[in-house]
Structures are given as C-alpha cells and as structure tokens.
Amino acid sequence: xxxxxxxxxxxxxxxxxVTAVCIISFLSLxxxxxxxxxxxxxxxxxxxTFPTYSNSALFDGSYTAGIAEWYTDTVPHRExxxxxxxxxxxxYGVDTYxxxxxxxxxxxxxxxxxxxxxxxxxxxxxxxxDISYGxxxxxxxxxxLD
Amino acid sequence: xxxxDLFFIFVFLSGCIFLYFIPDAVNCILSRKISNNxxxxxxxxxxxxxxxxxxxxxxxAYIFLFLFSTVFNYIAGLAIEKYRNGTGARITIVASLxxxxxxxxxxxxxxxxxxxxxxxxxxxxxxxEIRLPIGISFFTFQIMSYVIDCYWEKVEVQRSxxxxxxxxxxxxxxxxxxxxxxxxxxxxISDRKSTLQDVSEGVTRFVVGLSKKxxxxxxxxxxxxxxxxxxxAETQSLGDTLAGKSFFATxxxxxxxxxxVYYDFSGYSGMAIGIGRIFGFHFDENFKHPFISKNxxxxxxxxxxxLGSFFRDYLLYVPLFGKRRKYFSLFLVWFCTGFWHGxxxxxxxxxxxxxxxxxxxxxxxxxxxxxxxxxxxxxxxLLVIIIGFGIFFFEDLTDLGIFFKNLVFANGNxxxxxxxxxxxxxxxxxxxxxxxxxxxxxxxxxxxxKDAPGIVATVASVATTVSTVILLLICAVLLAENTTxxxxxxxx
Numbered sequence: 349x350x351x352x353x354x355x356x357x358x359x360x361x362x363x364x365x366v367t368a369v370c371i372i373s374f375l376s377l378x379x380x381x382x383x384x385x386x387x388x389x390x391x392x393x394x395x396x397t398f399p400t401y402s403n404s405a406l407f408d409g410s411y412t413a414g415i416a417e418w419y420t421d422t423v424p425h426r427e428x429x430x431x432x433x434x435x436x437x438x439x440y441g442v443d444t445y446x447x448x449x450x451x452x453x454x455x456x457x458x459x460x461x462x463x464x465x466x467x468x469x470x471x472x473x474x475x476x477x478d479i480s481y482g483x484x485x486x487x488x489x490x491x492x493l494d
Numbered sequence: 495x496x497x498x499d500l501f502f503i504f505v506f507l508s509g510c511i512f513l514y515f516i517p518d519a520v521n522c523i524l525s526r527k528i529s530n531n532x533x534x535x536x537x538x539x540x541x542x543x544x545x546x547x548x549x550x551x552x553x554x555a556y557i558f559l560f561l562f563s564t565v566f567n568y569i570a571g572l573a574i575e576k577y578r579n580g581t582g583a584r585i586t587i588v589a590s591l592x593x594x595x596x597x598x599x600x601x602x603x604x605x606x607x608x609x610x611x612x613x614x615x616x617x618x619x620x621x622x623e624i625r626l627p628i629g630i631s632f633f634t635f636q637i638m639s640y641v642i643d644c645y646w647e648k649v650e651v652q653r654s655x656x657x658x659x660x661x662x663x664x665x666x667x668x669x670x671x672x673x674x675x676x677x678x679x680x681x682x683i684s685d686r687k688s689t690l691q692d693v694s695e696g697v698t699r700f701v702v703g704l705s706k707k708x709x710x711x712x713x714x715x716x717x718x719x720x721x722x723x724x725x726x727a728e729t730q731s732l733g734d735t736l737a738g739k740s741f742f743a744t745x746x747x748x749x750x751x752x753x754x755v756y757y758d759f760s761g762y763s764g765m766a767i768g769i770g771r772i773f774g775f776h777f778d779e780n781f782k783h784p785f786i787s788k789n790x791x792x793x794x795x796x797x798x799x800x801l802g803s804f805f806r807d808y809l810l811y812v813p814l815f816g817k818r819r820k821y822f823s824l825f826l827v828w829f830c831t832g833f834w835h836g837x838x839x840x841x842x843x844x845x846x847x848x849x850x851x852x853x854x855x856x857x858x859x860x861x862x863x864x865x866x867x868x869x870x871x872x873x874x875x876l877l878v879i880i881i882g883f884g885i886f887f888f889e890d891l892t893d894l895g896i897f898f899k900n901l902v903f904a905n906g907n908x909x910x911x912x913x914x915x916x917x918x919x920x921x922x923x924x925x926x927x928x929x930x931x932x933x934x935x936x937x938x939x940x941x942x943x944k945d946a947p948g949i950v951a952t953v954a955s956v957a958t959t960v961s962t963v964i965l966l967l968i969c970a971v972l973l974a975e976n977t978t979x980x981x982x983x984x985x986x
Contacts, residue, residue: 355952360694363959367697370963371508374970378504412551416501423500423974433975436968440713440924444916 381424390430396421495551497670497765498707500973506551510544511772515688534686538660541773548665549629556627559597560663566593567637568658571644575651587645594638601626606837629669631834633662635804640676642808649677657683666769670762672780672800679775686774696771701962701969703764708969710931711758713924714750715980720917721747722887731890736897742910744900745880746918752883753928756784758980759798783934788871789863790851790878805831824853835886840894844885851878 387394399405399414406412423429495502517536521528550557570590577583605621612619640661643649652658660683667674721743723735739747763780770777780800787793794802805827825846832845855863863871884901888894899905918925943954 355948355955357690359955359959360690363694363955363962364690364697366959366963367701367966370966371504375504375508407555409552409554412495412554416495416499416551419501419505420499420974420976426974429971429974432971436972437713441918441920441922444919 378424383422383424384426385422388426390427395426495548497762498704498712498969498973500970503704503970503973506544506548507769510540513544514540514773534684537773538656538683541664542656542660545660545663545665545668549663549668552628552669559627560633561659563594563597563634563637564659564662565655566590567641567662568652568655570641571651571658572653574641574644583645587641590641591638594634594641598630598634600624601630603833603837632671632673633668635673635801636662636667636676639673639804639808643676649680652676652680652683664770664775666766666773666775667777670759670766671798672763672766672777673804674777674800678778682775688772688774692771692774696768696773698768698958698962699771700765700768701966703761703766703768704969705965706757706761706764708972709965710924710928711754711761712972712980713921714754714757714928717750717917717921717925718747718754718887721750721914732888732893732896736893736900737905738907739900740908740911740914741900741903743914743917744884744897746914748880748884748887748897750925751887752785752880753925753932755883755886756781756932757928783932783937785876785879785932786872786934787875787879788868789855789875790848791855793875793879794848794852801831801834821853824849828852836889838889839891840885840889843894844882847882847885848878 385395385397396414396418398418399411401411405414495506497503514537517528517533521533546557546561549560553560567590570586573586574583577586601624604624608619608621611617640649640652640658644651652661661674661676661679664674664679722739723732725732736744760781767777767779778800780798782796782799784793784796787796809823809827809830828845828849829842830845831848832842835841835844881901884897885894888897896905900907903909943951946954
C-alpha cells in the first residue's frame with residue numbers, strides 16, 4: 349500500500365468517524381434534553397403533540413406523517429434553533445426591510461378613489477357657527493386671557 | 495417520509511445504516527466465520543425491511559398494491575424465460591406492459607382524462623379522486639425496464655423474489671428517482687462490498703444533496719413564492735396576483751424556479767446516489783450541470799438523464815411506426831416526457847416545447863450549430879430553458895397566458911416594483927451562489943486536486959470533511975424550522 353492509499357484509508361476512517369460522532373451527538377442530545385412542548389412564542393402557535401393512533405389514521409398515512417412532524421416540531425431547544433436558522437437565513441442577502449418597508453406594493457397613504465362608502469357620512473355634530481375654518485373667524489374674546 | 499426531514503436523517507437512515515453494518519461488526523468479532531453470501535443475505539434483508547417500511551410509512555394503504563405489482567412482474571419475468579422466443583413470452587410482455595401502464599394510467603391520469611372528457615363533451619362524469627401513490631412513476635418505470643430487458647435478453651431473469659424486491663423497493667431511489675436500470679445494479683444485488691471509501695464518499699454525497707435541497711431549493715422556493723405568488727389550494731391557480739406582477743418579478747421568478755427545480759431534483763438524486771453508495775451500490779448520475787448546455791439536445795443529455803435514457807431506449811427505437819417512426823417516435827417521446835411529469839396540459843406543452851427545439855436542432859444539424867459562437871448558443875439555451883420552466887410552473891393555462899403577457903410587457907405593469915427589488919436583494923447571495931454552483935465548479939476543483947501534491951490534497955480532504963459536518967449541522971438547524979420544505983414528487 350503506497351503512502352497516498354494509506355492516507356486515503358486513514359482519511360476515510362476519520363471522515364466517517366467525524367460524521368458518525370456528529371449524528372450520534374445529535375441523537376444523544378435530542379434524547380437527553382426534554383422535547384419542546386406547549387406554545388411557540390416566536391411562531392405564535394401551539395407545538396404539535398404526538399399523534400393519536402387509530403386504524404383510519406394509520407391507513408391514510410396521517411399517523412406516520414404525524415410522528416415525523418411531531419419529531420421535528422418538538423426538537424429540544426427549538427426556540428434557540430429557530431433563532432440560529434433566522435441568522436443563517438439572514439446571510440441569504442442584504443436586509444432591505446428599513447428601506448422598503450414603507451414602499452411595499454398595495455399600501456396606499458391616501459383614501460382610495462371610487463365608490464367607497466364613507467364611514468363618517470352619517471356622522472354629524474353640532475358646531476358653533478361662529479367658528480369657521482374657511483375665513484378664519486373666531487368668537488369674540490377667543491384670544492383674551494382670563 | 496422525505497429525505498429532507500430530521501426524522502428520516504437521524505432516526506430512519508441512521509438506524510438503517512447502523513443495522514446494515516452490524517453483521518460486519520459481528521463477523522469481525524467471530525473472526526470472519528460468517529460466509530460472504532450469508533452476510534450479504536442479512537444485509538439485503540435489512541435493506542428490504544427498511545425499504546418496505548419506508549414506503550409503508552408514506553403510503554400504508556398502497557404498500558399492498560406495491561408488493562402485488564412486484565410479485566406480478568416477478569412472475570412475468572419467470573414466464574418470459576420459460577416461454578422464451580415463443581408466443582407465451584410475447585403474451586407475457588404485453589400483459590406486463592398493460593398491467594404497469596394501466597396502473598399508472600388509473601392512479602395518475604384518471605382524473606385528468608375525466609376532467610377533459612367532461613369539458614369536451616359536456617358530460618358530468620364524477621372524478622373518483624384517486625390518491626396518487628408516491629413514487630408510482632419511478633418504480634413503475636423501473637419494473638418495466640426490468641421486464642423489457644428480460645424479454646430483449648439484455649439481462650438475466652432474477653429467480654430470487656427478495657432480490658427483485660430489493661431492486662424495485664430500494665428506498666434511496668423509490669420515491670424521487672433516479673430511475674435505476676436493473677442492469678446497473680444486477681451484479682451488486684448479488685455481490686457487493688461497502689468499502690471505507692464508499693461509505694465516506696456516500697456520506698459526503700448525501701450531505702451535499704441534502705444541502706442542495708435544504709439550503710438552496712427551499713430558500714429559492716420562498717423567493718419564487720414571493721415573486722410569483724402562492725398557489726391557491728382551492729383553485730390551483732395564482733389568480734389575480736400574477737396579473738399584477740412586474741416583468742422583473744415574472745422573469746426572476748421563473749429563473750429562481752428553474753434553479754429551484756434543479757437543486758431540488760438533483761439534490762434528491764444526489765442523496766439517493768449517496769445512500770446507495772453507503773450500501774455499496776453505484777447508481778448512475780442523473781444530472782450533469784444542465785445549465786451549461788449549448789443547445790436543448792445537450793440539455794436533455796444533462797437533465798434527468800435516467801428518464802431521458804429510458805424514453806430513448808424503450809420508446810424512441812420501438813419498431814412500431816414503420817418508415818415514419820423517427821418523427822412520430824420523437825413526438826411520442828416528448829409527449830410522454832411532459833405527461834410523465836404530471837397529469838396536466840402544461841406538462842404536455844412543456845414536453846412538446848422542448849421536443850420542438852430538439853427537432854429544430856436536428857434539422858439545423860450539429861455542424862451548423864457548432865459554427866455559432868458558444869456565448870450565443872449558451873444564451874439561446876438558457877432563454878429556452880427558463881421560459882420552459884415557466885410553462886412547467888404554471889399548471890393553470892390562464893396563468894400561463896398571463897405569464898407570457900407579463901414577459902412581453904403586454905399587461906401594462908411596471909418593469910420592476912419596490913417589493914420585487916426587496917425580495918431579490920434579501921436573497922441576492924443565495925441566488926448568486928446557487929447560479930454559480932449550478933456550473934461545474936466542484937468537479938473542476940476535484941479534478942485539479944486529484945493530481946495535487948500531498949499537502950494540498952491533505953488540506954482539501956480535511957476541508958471536505960469539515961465542510962460536510964458544517965453543512966449537515968446547518969441543514970439540521972434549517973430543518974428544525976421547516977417552514978418551507980416542498981416535496982415536488984407527490985405528483986410523479
């Protein structure tokens with residue numbers, strides 16, 4: 349066996365061992381730490397519970413699918429993992445939220461035109477006829493100090 | 495069960511690999527007293543058990559149908575051998591093809607045909623709404639390739655049912671391909687060994703495939719949804735949202751969709767090839783950097799190779815259509831290629847669209863095509879491919895019409911909207927890296943490092959291992975979030 353083959357053999361063993369350790373560590377950690385349960389504050393929804401067995405659920409596939417979904421949904425330290433996932437996704441691009449948050453399509457800053465009912469149409473309030481915004485006249489003594 | 499799932503990676507696959515290699519460990523302890531044949535039988539047993547469990551996990555009701563199909567075709571193989579060159583063999587092959595194609599037709603295309611008959615004749619035949627068994631298109635084609643190859647005497651008939659069941663049910667390629675020919679794994683089913691190099695390279699290949707799916711495909715799908723809109727589950731269309739999209743959103747949306755399909759599909763194929771390699775199987779490549787193609791013919795030699803070669807070998811050269819067979823076979827191949835991808839008109843149009851370009855390239859001829867500068871041919875291919883994936887994406891034909899209008903500014907919308915710019919900028923590195931790595935960068939590096947001096951090779955090997963572990967951890971974290979993890983193959 350030449351040096352290169354020897355190296356490749358050792359390298360393969362190390363590579364397999366490192367990956368195996370990684371997988372075993374994940375499995376151990378998910379077994380040792382308690383599974384997440386209850387309500388996810390970051391996602392604003394209750395986490396999945398272990399599916400209830402029934403023959404119909406087994407045969408339509410929802411029971412087995414539910415187990416896999418439950419496993420992912422209740423992974424230990426889920427909230428922390430979600431935070432890391434968000435950080436990773438933050439690297440996908442340049443965050444333009446602040447530049448564009450006021451420019452999203454569909455957001456209008458004026459009342460829409462057309463046949464839109466006016467919610468204040470039937471509202472009326474008795475006002476002092478002396479107060480007019482048109483010619484800016486005020487009742488006598490309005491600016492006088494007590 | 496899907497590959498890009500924590501349960502699959504850390505429970506199912508890990509458990510299967512552990513049990514698969516236990517006999518080797520026991521054999522070492524027993525000073526190699528177990529014969530190689532017995533060892534392989536135990537390992538095949540583990541693989542069959544996990545493969546049947548894998549299918550039953552996703553399709554508990556259809557597992558019996560699946561097993562019946564394997565038994566039927568196993569008997570068909572034996573009958574072909576028994577009545578070799580006689581009428582019995584011909585009747586058997588016809589019966590087998592009718593059974594397999596019939597099964598595909600009933601489960602996959604019944605709804606489509608009823609819908610079209612109702613629309614055409616004004617009838618109201620109720621749609622039985624038969625649920626599509628996962629992976630039916632893949633395993634049916636594998637079974638058909640086995641029976642046809644037996645009939646054509648390209649392979650020997652498999653007399654052992656468990657070995658044939660292993661070939662058809664092997665979970666790495668069962669639900670999302672590649673379509674593995676029996677001849678590819680015929681020898682390895684009966685005689686194989688997983689070397690350290692196989693396991694190491696298999697693990698790396700699996701993790702790279704997983705990363706393609708989890709990091710790139712899932713990320714790109716979110717971009718596609720932001721740019722083109724989200725399909726309504728009720729109407730199966732994008733509706734009015736698409737009509738309001740800018741040119742930029744429409745074009746970038748289909749560019750990202752083309753990249754998404756590539757990363758999703760090639761990721762799944764890579765994971766299948768990697769898992770197969772861990773168990774000592776050597777599946778053929780299914781994708782070879784299709785976006786660098788200089789023409790559409792080349793694209794189909796690089797894209798979903800196992801499907802293209804299946805149609806080439808079993809449909810294109812069928813002596814069924816006499817003198818006109820070339821053109822009719824070509825039409826049939828592209829019609830089937832499209833229809834195989836889904837029971838919808840847009841897929842048929844998609845297949846025929848590519849077929850038209852392949853036909854045109856045949857008329858122009860290879861010599862003339864080579865005279866055109868590579869930059870021009872690359873641009874031509876990319877444009878045809880990108881528009882082609884637009885046809886693939888829009889299942890609703892009204893949406894498809896709006897898509898083309900958007901592309902030629904016929905809808906009066908803006909060239910670009912602020913939200914489109916924001917979506918692309920928020921994912922600009924993902925899109926750029928995805929585009930770069932769709933080129934053969936890694937194989938180029940691998941080739942360069944092959945003959946590199948010792949120290950460089952050592953550094954590269956260590957970097958590969960470290961990258962594999964980091965990618966696996968990143969994928970695990972992203973899968974824990976699991977907000978976007980589409981499974982493209984439910985319709986296949």
